[in-house]
Amino acid sequence: MRIGAPVNKSMHGHAMGHSVSRRSFLALVGGAAAVAVSAGLGLTGCDGEDAAAAVDYNSMSLDDIIAQAKEEGEIQSVGMPDTWANWVETWEDIEAEYGITHADQDMSSSEELAMFREEGTDGTKDIGDVGQSWGPTAEEQELTLKYKTSYWDEIPDWAKDDDGDWIVGYYGTISIMSNDDAVDAPTSFQDILDGDYTVCVGDVTAAAVAQYAVLAAAYAFGGGIDDMQPGYDFLQQLADQGRLDVSDASLARLESGEIEVCLNWDYNSLNYRDQIQTNNPNASFSVNIPSDASIQSGYCTIINKNAPHPAAACLAREYILSDEGQINLARGYATPIRDVELPEDVAALRLPDEQYGDHVQTVDESVWSGVCQDMITWYQENIIPALG
DSSP: TTSSSOOOOOOOOOOOOOOOOOOOOOOOOOOOOOOOOTTTHHHHHHHOOOOOOOOGGGGGGGHHHHHHHHHOEEEESSSSTTTTHHHHHHHHHHHHHHEEEEEEEEEOOOHHHHHHHHHGGOOOOOOEEEEEEEEHHHHHOOOOOOOOTTGGSSGGGGOOSSSSSOOOEEEEEEEEEEEETTTTOOSSSHHHOOOSOOOOOOTTTTTTHHHHHHHHHHHHTTOBBBBBBHHHHHHHHHHHTTEEEHHHHHHHHHTTTSSSSEEEEEEHHHHHHHHHHHHHHTOEEEEOOOSSSSEEEEEEEEBTTTOSSSHHHHHHHHHHHHHHHHHHHTTTTTTEESSOOOOOOHHHHHGGGGOOTEEEEEEEEEEEEEHHHHHHHHHHHHHHHHTO
């Protein structure tokens, strides 16, 4: 059974139920030294050490996963709230089709990993959505359950690990959002430097989107992931001119006119633009992918090794990568990882394809984490003092 069948849409809230599956194992993880136990049963080895999931969900048929997920009856996610990338429709679809209820606790990528790690074999959460650079970290810390899904061959190599510990479901591209009533819309990083307005980049010490924006600027001015100095010079020039805004580019700040220009993921910029113009039809905001360089990066699902509802988590990942799940994410302005045909109304939400050219770079995430640490150190030593 392929999971791409149409589902009934429900726009209601989610009631919570609880029924932990006790279905039998299909396979044991080889080489387990301690007593291996099923994450679906929520048991631990007698030595108290973290137990790897004992069920090989990659060896199970989708029908069996669905049957077990229905028995579990619920899924608990982290960092996958209704309002981000239109997760709400996916959770509603899963509930309507399979009777699986859902609740989310919103948190950052680092907090998601910390919760999985600290709860250990007493895990309370099943699945999380983390920035792509955090996927390999979760795998290295042995926090993840492996599940490739039936769409494995359609996922680009850069968007998955080799065993299904993490899989990118969607990605974004760094964009420039500008208030047309305040500025002539910049379409490149060079335009930004040539302007006289304040630019909201965000907090480089904490916000992934701000860090990727600096990387995009580095490429725009002749550098790149191996030479970040041009990106640093971009920040330094804005700071020296008093034009650097390091606060969050929130919807409220944009709507109030406090922000004239900001750098953000395209799916956030497009979403904010539409929300603002819905509330105020006279408002006008432009969204452009910088024409000199940009960066794309994804968000990936990680399934908790100690998930209380592991089959439901696998089924959720399966659905996220289905045509319907991918379209749901695109309706939330994100770019699906699979090449799916979008309905006309959903395709109309996106920027023209020609804005996403060869100047848009992917990121070697294995290198990026170290580059980010160097960037944070440089920022703390050079930009924070300049901000006074």
